[in-house]
Amino acid sequence: MSYARCLDRLVAVAMVAVILVSANILGGCATESEQVIELEQHGSAGRRADISKEVAKFAPGWEVVDCGDDMGPGLRAEWGGRKNVLVTHPTSTMTPCVLTKEVDVPSGKRTTLVLCVSQDRDLPEDWPKGQDLPADWLLVVKVNGREVFLRLVSKKICTEDGWATLKVDLSPYAGESIKLAMEHHANNWAWESGFWSQIAIESK
Numbered sequence: 001m002s003y004a005r006c007l008d009r010l011v012a013v014a015m016v017a018v019i020l021v022s023a024n025i026l027g028g029c030a031t032e033s034e035q036v037i038e039l040e041q042h043g044s045a046g047r048r049a050d051i052s053k054e055v056a057k058f059a060p061g062w063e064v065v066d067c068g069d070d071m072g073p074g075l076r077a078e079w080g081g082r083k084n085v086l087v088t089h090p091t092s093t094m095t096p097c098v099l100t101k102e103v104d105v106p107s108g109k110r111t112t113l114v115l116c117v118s119q120d121r122d123l124p125e126d127w128p129k130g131q132d133l134p135a136d137w138l139l140v141v142k143v144n145g146r147e148v149f150l151r152l153v154s155k156k157i158c159t160e161d162g163w164a165t166l167k168v169d170l171s172p173y174a175g176e177s178i179k180l181a182m183e184h185h186a187n188n189w190a191w192e193s194g195f196w197s198q199i200a201i202e203s204k
């Protein structure tokens with residue numbers, strides 16, 4: 001959402017929940033429990049954008065529902081120093097954008113969901129100098145409807161290049177056909193765009 005709209009909405013924001021979360025991460029990101037402050041507001045439902053073709057091109061086999069149309073979601077030829085970047089956005093504070101895929105997890109191998117993600121970093125022209133952009137969004141990964149991973153995607157978890165590599169172990173489901181879902185939730189309804197430079201499932 002735009003800076004002006006964000007300010008308008010932030011005035012109306014009311015805090016409704018504080019969620020303590022912890023998540024297991026393999027790889028180069030922090031593993032400590034995080035406190036995620038979820039701010040909700042009423043009446044913020046937005047319009048949806050159909051980015052199904054872009055998602056199919058970026059990550060074959062994945063489907064998308066409930067992508068909001070704020071901030072121009074879809075594929076960008078280049079963003080954040082990387083080429084071919086997918087942009088998603090929640091529809092509202094209550095309705096995440098969801099990417100899903102049916103996955104046959106092979107037996108006898110270690111299977112991992114590998115994601116490279118980032119958050120908005122485009123400063124508005126009138127943004128106060130020296131003040132960090134409060135850009136973040138909440139990533140939830142579910143297997144067969146059960147939450148197996150949660151992470152607040154923000155500058156804090158990214159490396160110097162501005163990207164975070166997140167890994168979710170799918171080996172416990174070896175030999176099974178699972179429904180994998182990645183939910184992009186809003187957090188604070190401010191700078192909620194999610195950026196994906198990689199969505200991959202690796203079996204070794």
Ligand SMILES: [Ca+2]
Pocket residue numbers: 134135136137186187188189190191192
């Ligand atoms: Ca946010």
